[in-house]
Every structure is written in C-alpha cells, then in structure tokens.
Amino acid sequence: MTTTCDVLVIGSGAGGAPTAALLAEAGLDVIVVEEGSHIEQGAIVPFSLEQMNRQYRGGGVTVALGRPSIAYTEGRCAGGGTEVNSGLYRRPPGEVVERWRQGWRIDDLDPDDVERLAGEVETALSVQLLPGPASEPSRALQRGAERLGWKSDESPRWMTYPDGDPRRGQRQSMTRTYLPRAAAAGARLMYDCRVDRLEFTGDRAVAAHVTRADGSRGSIRFRDVFVCAGAIHTPALLQRSGLRRNIGRTLAVHPTVKLAARFADRVNVPDDVPVHQVKEFAPDLSFGGSASHPGLVALALLDNWRDFKGAVVEWPNIAVYYAAITSEGRGRVVSLPGTTDPLVTYRLTSRDRSLLAQGLERLSMLLLEAGATDVFPSYRDAPRVRDRRSLADVSSTFRASKSSVMTVHLCSTVPMGEDRDRCGASSHGLVHDTVNVRVNDASLLPDAPGVNPQGSVMSVALRNVRHFLTEVRRG
Amino acid sequence: MRTPSPTVVTSTCRVVLENDLPDLDPVRRDVVTAFVAERLTVLPGPMRLGVSVVALVVAAIHSVAGDRSLVKLSSISLPIVGEYFRLLRSLSYAYVWETWPDASPSGAVSSIPS
Numbered sequence: 001m002t003t004t005c006d007v008l009v010i011g012s013g014a015g016g017a018p019t020a021a022l023l024a025e026a027g028l029d030v031i032v033v034e035e036g037s038h039i040e041q042g043a044i045v046p047f048s049l050e051q052m053n054r055q056y057r058g059g060g061v062t063v064a065l066g067r068p069s070i071a072y073t074e075g076r077c078a079g080g081g082t083e084v085n086s087g088l089y090r091r092p093p094g095e096v097v098e099r100w101r102q103g104w105r106i107d108d109l110d111p112d113d114v115e116r117l118a119g120e121v122e123t124a125l126s127v128q129l130l131p132g133p134a135s136e137p138s139r140a141l142q143r144g145a146e147r148l149g150w151k152s153d154e155s156p157r158w159m160t161y162p163d164g165d166p167r168r169g170q171r172q173s174m175t176r177t178y179l180p181r182a183a184a185a186g187a188r189l190m191y192d193c194r195v196d197r198l199e200f201t202g203d204r205a206v207a208a209h210v211t212r213a214d215g216s217r218g219s220i221r222f223r224d225v226f227v228c229a230g231a232i233h234t235p236a237l238l239q240r241s242g243l244r245r246n247i248g249r250t251l252a253v254h255p256t257v258k259l260a261a262r263f264a265d266r267v268n269v270p271d272d273v274p275v276h277q278v279k280e281f282a283p284d285l286s287f288g289g290s291a292s293h294p295g296l297v298a299l300a301l302l303d304n305w306r307d308f309k310g311a312v313v314e315w316p317n318i319a320v321y322y323a324a325i326t327s328e329g330r331g332r333v334v335s336l337p338g339t340t341d342p343l344v345t346y347r348l349t350s351r352d353r354s355l356l357a358q359g360l361e362r363l364s365m366l367l368l369e370a371g372a373t374d375v376f377p378s379y380r381d382a383p384r385v386r387d388r389r390s391l392a393d394v395s396s397t398f399r400a401s402k403s404s405v406m407t408v409h410l411c412s413t414v415p416m417g418e419d420r421d422r423c424g425a426s427s428h429g430l431v432h433d434t435v436n437v438r439v440n441d442a443s444l445l446p447d448a449p450g451v452n453p454q455g456s457v458m459s460v461a462l463r464n465v466r467h468f469l470t471e472v473r474r475g
Numbered sequence: 476m477r478t479p480s481p482t483v484v485t486s487t488c489r490v491v492l493e494n495d496l497p498d499l500d501p502v503r504r505d506v507v508t509a510f511v512a513e514r515l516t517v518l519p520g521p522m523r524l525g526v527s528v529v530a531l532v533v534a535a536i537h538s539v540a541g542d543r544s545l546v547k548l549s550s551i552s553l554p555i556v557g558e559y560f561r562l563l564r565s566l567s568y569a570y571v572w573e574t575w576p577d578a579s580p581s582g583a584v585s586s587i588p589s
Contacts, residue, residue, distance in 0.1 A: 049573055058519045061562070069558065295573030302561075302568055305495070309580035312572065339520030380552060402552075 001218030005031040005188070008208055008222040010195050010237065013080020014457045015441030016228030017174035017182065018121075022465045023226075024185035028472075031220055032179075032187055033210060035194040035229075036077035041175065046084075046271045047291035055084050062232075064331050064346035070255055071406040072344075074230055078191055079174035081230070082454065085408065086273045086291075087171045088155040089127045090451035091118045092459055093283075104417030104446045107427035108467070117459040125158035125172045130275060132166040136267040137289050137319035138274030144370030150280035155288075155452070157275065167272070196340065198225065198241035198437065205241070205437045224468075226429075228441040228461075231410040232333055235424075235443060236342035238414065238431065239335035245432055246424035251331030251346060252412035252448040255405050256324040257356050257379070258290060259363060260300040260308075261372040266316045268292050274319075278366060283326045283450030285359045287366060290320040300378050303404055307384065308376045321367065323359030324407075326450045327352045333413050353400040360403075361394045379403035409453050414443040416460075428467040440464050483534040484512040487545065488563050490537070494546045495564070496571065496582025503575070503584065511566045529559040 009020045012034040024030045036055065044051045052060030057076040064070040075081035094111040101109040121127070133139070134154065145152035159169035170176075183189055192213035199207040199219070207221045227234045235248030274289025290296070297315040301308040311318065331346030348356075364375045364385045375385035380402040383393040414424035416439075420432060429444055431437040442457045444464075449456050485508040492504050499507070515526055533556065537545040549560040575584045 049569060053514070053517075058522070059514045059517045061514065061518055061522070061566070063522060067554075293573060294576040295569035295571075298568040298572040299565055302564060305564075305568075312578075312580055315572070315576065336521060341519035341521055343521045 001216065002221065003031065003218070004221045005029045006223050008033065008220055008225045009228060010208065010225065011080060011228035011230065011234075011441060012078050012174060012179060012189070013075060013228065013230060013441065014082050014174065014454050015461045016226070017079065017082075017178035018458055018461050019226050019228055019440045019465045020182040020187050021178040021185065022462065022469065024182045024187035026469050030182065030187040031222075032182060032189045033193050033195055033208070033220065034078050034189070034191045036075070036191065037213075038078035038175070038191045039083070041083065041171065041173065047293060047296065049295065051084060058341075062344075064251070064253070064344040066331070066346045066348065068348075068401050068403060068405050070253065070346050071404070072253065072410055073408055074232060074410070078189070079179065081408075082171075082173040083175060085454070087157040087159055087169070088273070088275065088277075088452050089122070089125070089158050089455050090155060091115070092449055092456035093451060096449045100417075100446045104415055104423055105419045106417045106446075109427065113463065114459050117462045118455055120462060121455060121458045124177055126160045127156045127158045129154055129156050130166040131161045131164050134166070134275050135269045135272060137269060137292065137321075138276045140261070140263070140267065140319070140367065140370040140372070141274055141276040141278055141287065141289060141321070144366035144368075145278045145280065147369040148366060150278055150366070152276055152278040152280070154275050155277050194340065195229075195237060196240070197237065200242065203433060203435050205434060224436045224438065226438045226440045226465075228439070231413045231442045232342065232344060234439055234441055235333045235413040236335045236340070238437075238439075239342070240340070243431055243434065243437070246415070246420075246422060248333035248335075248342070248413050250412050250415060250422075251333055251344070251410065252445075253327060253331065253346065253407040254324045254409045254448050254450070255327050255329075255348060255352060255356065255407055256322040257360050257377075257403050257405055258300055258320055258322045259360060259367075259378055260297055260311070260318050260320050260376040261367040262311060262314060262318045262374040262376070263372055264317070267319045268297070268316045269319075270294070281362070284355055285362070286324045286450070287359070287363045288322055288324070290322050292318065292320045296320055301376055303378050303380050303402075304376070304382045311374065311376060321363055323356070323363045325352060325355040325359060326448060348400055348405075356400050356403065356405070357395055357398040360398055361391055364394055365391055409448060411442040411445040411453055411457075412447050414439045415446045416444040417446065429464045438464070438468065483530045484515055484563075485509065487530065487533055487537060488512070488567060490542050490545050491549050491560065491563055492567055492582070494549075498579065499571065499582030500584065503571075507567050507570050510570050511563055514566055526559060526562070529555060532556070533559060
C-alpha cells in the first residue's frame with residue numbers, strides 16, 4: 001500500500017487534531033494517521049480498567065524509570081489523551097509564555113496572541129464552568145481551602161451540559177470537535193495504523209513507513225509532515241528516523257503524589273473527578289482530586305495495605321486526591337532497536353522530593369479541615385492521619401522513593417525556540433536540520449506550564465499551523 | 476521483545492493473592508491472575524523485557540524455595556523485585572475492587588462467583 005498526500009499528520013490528539021482541521025480547511029490534502037482505534041464516547045466507563053485496556057498505551061501501565069519510577073499514562077486512540085483525561089482546562093499563564101519566549105528565544109510568541117488563541121480553543125471546545133453544584137469531593141477541596149484561607153477555584157472543563165445537569169457533561173474531545181472538522185474538510189483519517197519511521201532524502205522527509213493493526217505494511221508519501229504523537233512517541237519516532245539533536249533529552253512532567261481521604265458521609269463519585277483545585281502554593285504546588293472508583297481507592301491504599309486495608313470496604317465514603325508539583329527534574333526518551341516503545345527515564349531533584357513531601361502534608365491538612373475523618377497517604381509505611389498532630393508524621397516519614405509518584409502531563413521533549421543548544425525545533429516547530437518535518441504537540445512546550453497543559457498545547461498548535469499556512473501561501 | 480510467560484506470572488500472582496486475599500474465591504483468583512498475565516503482555520517493549528527477566532528470577536526462587544519464601548520476598552521493599560510485586564498487586568487489587576466492589580479486605584465477596 002502506498003498513499004500520497006500534501007501533508008501527513010501523525011497523531012490525532014490535542015496537537016494533531018487541530019493541526020489536521022486547519023490544514024484541511026485551507027484546502028490541503030491531509031492524511032491523519034492514528035495508532036489507536038476509534039471508540040465512541042460513552043462506549044466505555046471512564047477511568048475503568050477496560051478504558052485503560054482499549055484507549056491507553058500499554059494498558060495504562062507505563063513508567064518513567066528512576067528512583068522513584070514515575071507512572072504515567074498516554075492516550076492511544078482516536079482523539080488521544082483528550083478522550084480519556086479529566087477534561088479540566090486552564091489557559092496558558094501569561095508569565096509562563098513570557099518565560100518560554102525569553103528563555104528559549106522563541107520568535108513571535110506574544111502572550112496576547114496566545115491568549116487570543118486560547119479563546120479560540122475555548123469556543124471550539126465549549127469550555128465552561130459547571131451549570132450547577134460541584135460534586136462532594138470537589139466541594140471538600142473548596143471547603144478545606146476556605147477554612148485555611150487558601151486560594152482555590154473551579155477549573156472550567158471542555159464539556160457541554162445539554163440538559164443543564166452538572167453530572168451529565170459531554171466532553172468535547174477531539175473526536176467531537178476538530179477531527180470531525182478535519183474529516184468534513186476532506187482529511188482522510190486512518191486509525192489502527194502506526195508510523196514506524198520517516199524516510200529521508202537529504203534533509204527532506206519524503207515518506208512514512210506504516211504498519212496497520214492487522215500487520216500489513218505500507219508507506220505514505222507526502223510533501224510535509226506534522227509529528228503530533230505526544231511527548232513520548234514524537235521524540236521516539238524522530239529518533240528512529242535518525243533525528244537526535246536535542247530530541248528526547250528534556251522530558252518535563254508534573255509529578256504527583258496521592259492520598260485517600262475518608263469522610264463521615266458518602267462522597268465517592270466513581271466515574272468523574274473534582275473540578276476544584278487549590279492554588280495557594282501555585283505554581284510550585286497544586287492540589288486537586290482524582291478518579292475514585294473502588295479499584296482506584298484500593299490502589300491508593302495499597303502502599304500500606306497492612307494498616308489501611310480495612311478502609312477499602314468504606315470506599316463509598318472515600319475520595320482520592322493529589323498534590324502536583326512543578327518539577328526541576330528532567331527525563332529522557334530513548335528509542336531502542338527492535339521495538340517502537342522507547343525507554344523513558346526521569347530524575348527528581350532534591351527540591352522536587354521536598355516539595356512532594358510538603359504537598360502531601362499540606363493536602364492532608366486541607367482535607368482534615370474539610371471534614372475528613374482519616375487520611376491515608378500513598379507511600380510505603382505511611383501513617384494514618386486523623387488530626388493535625390499526626391501531620392508531623394507525614395513529613396518525617398515521607399520519602400519520594402517510597403511513594404507512588406505518577407503523572408499525566410508530559411511535555412518538552414522537542415522544545416521549540418531559536419536557542420539551538422537547547423531546542424529540537426524552531427520557534428514554530430520545524431525540526432532542526434530538516435526542511436519539512438514539524439512537531440506540533442506537547443513536545444514543543446519548553447517546560448511544564450504548572451497548569452493542565454492541554455490549553456497550552458492546543459494554542460501553540462493553532463499558532464504553528466497558521467504560520468505554516470502563511471509560508472505555504474507565500475510559496 | 477520478550478513477553479513474560481503467563482505460567483510464570485500466574486503462579487507468582489496466585490501465591491501472592493492467596494496470602495494477601497485469603498478469602499478470595501479460587502475461581503475469582505484464577506480470573507484475576509489471568510487478567511494480570513494478559514495485561515503484562517501489552518506492556519511497552521522495554522518494560523515488558525524488564526518484567527520478563529524479573530518474573531523469571533522470581534519464579535526460579537519460587538520453584539527452589541517454595542510458597543512461603545515467595546510470600547516473604549513479596550513483602551520486602553527491594554528495588555526492582557519490589558516494583559514487580561507492586562505491579563502484580565496494583566493490577567490485582569484494581570481488578571478485584573473494580574469487578575467486585577463489595578469485596579472485603581481479605582477478598583471475601585458476598586455474591587455468587589460469576
């Protein structure tokens with residue numbers, strides 16, 4: 001099988017989908033290749049093991065090796081991570097955009113422009129606050145923050161609420177928004193199809209070699225290619241294709257640690273997450289809520305199962321929360337021969353470890369203030385926290401190496417900018433030393449933004465694809 | 476890349492669950508261990524290779540030293556080997572309580588096994 005197109009877009013998530021839509025709407029012949037399957041929203045229970053099996057890479061069991069290793073998840077389906085994440089949205093903070101512009105010497109990255117692009121994303125995705133009261137685990141975060149005098153707010157979501165019921169939101173993910181736009185404009189969407197490597201003639205990529213889910217192989221020839229396979233698989237594909245300069249060397253994440261909090265009354269909402277976040281210590285530290293179905297409650301109790309297991313039967317009264325940090329550490333993505341899966345590593349700094357400890361202690365305090373009767377931090381031999389006195393036990397016994405650190409925000413593996421000592425791509429995503437290979441996903445963000453990054457990823461993607469179209473029109 | 480042998484994984488997982496969740500019905504335990512073994516086959520390549528090596532080492536120790544030694548090994552916080560046991564337990568516990576939310580801490584479930 002050999003197919004041709006003007007522009008090949010690899011990946012259909014928050015970077016690839018808007019890229020494909022704008023290119024197709026500009027009249028270009030576009031093919032979108034997605035390794036995962038197309039699964040209708042609502043066909044699978046959110047945050048369930050079945051969803052992990054069908055819509056996550058590696059069944060949801062992916063790890064950045066280190067001490068401690070950091071578990072991470074990646075969407076692997078039509079729409080990518082937007083189909084499976086929490087749907088929470090934050091604008092890219094202006095000061096972060098400015099820091100990126102100066103620190104990585106990014107041309108034409110105007111915070112006001114990015115703000116306008118974020119507005120465009122918000123319209124396309126129907127970003128809005130809940131039309132009614134938040135869930136009880138969410139209100140607990142808000143209540144605890146209020147009692148401590150800490151800043152908290154409700155994160156908007158890219159959801160619609162057709163009947164006005166805040167519990168029945170319909171996520172406006174890529175399969176509901178930009179992918180249908182791309183298809184309507186003529187883009188061809190190829191699911192269950194993995195790109196193994198790019199073929200080059202000199203500094204120009206000319207074809208992508210692909211393998212379908214049934215094992216058949218083929219190639220797609222193109223004039224330009226946008227690699228939007230996410231912060232792990234974009235650098236892995238570039239490396240397999242022979243591109244290594246500043247590729248995959250600076251993985252940035254928001255490491256998080258978790259705890260389970262038990263309340264006197266029923267709080268558990270198995271298939272949704274809290275919308276409130278506590279930003280008193282942002283950007284260093286942020287607190288929020290996680291999915292809390294019974295299996296995930298059991299996981300949160302696992303690290304000290306001997307002492308905590310009795311609580312598992314009370315899962316209806318338990319919700320799981322997280323403390324996330326902005327990390328100074330960095331990781332690597334290294335492609336290996338014989339497999340399309342790269343080796344991923346991450347190293348926390350001593351400041352990161354200290355912040356994680358502070359985060360868990362402060363989050364425990366907040367939940368006690370919110371009315372939790374017991375707090376169960378997720379690290380080996382953790383103490384059960386019942387009052388403020390026992391908070392000191394958390395800070396004295398916590399070690400990052402004993403904890404279950406995880407993350408869902410991965411970025412910065414092909415940072416954009418004109419500083420060629422640090423950046424893998426130009427200010428608009430053109431991979432250095434190539435003339436037609438562009439990256440347009442979370443890999444480009446110079447570091448982790450300290451907030452949910454999807455808004456940043458999509459705003460930057462719109463900016464870069466418009467720049468590309470301007471270049472195309474100029475010939 | 477090598478895939479961990481289902482037999483190697485299920486025999487280890489079975490012993491761990493017999494110890495951790497002694498009241499989990501044997502039929503259900505088999506369902507859980509089969510789930511864990513299947514899930515390990517879809518791990519990313521490098522991780523799958525690493526897990527395969529550790530699983531073989533643990534299985535070898537198990538065959539020589541027996542169930543009690545395996546249980547003891549699974550309770551020690553060793554680097555790498557400890558992470559293997561944590562992986563088995565994470566998948567197992569998540570499956571048990573997602574599938575049978577009324578399971579007791581020892582794995583007893585009031586409803587009839589399906």
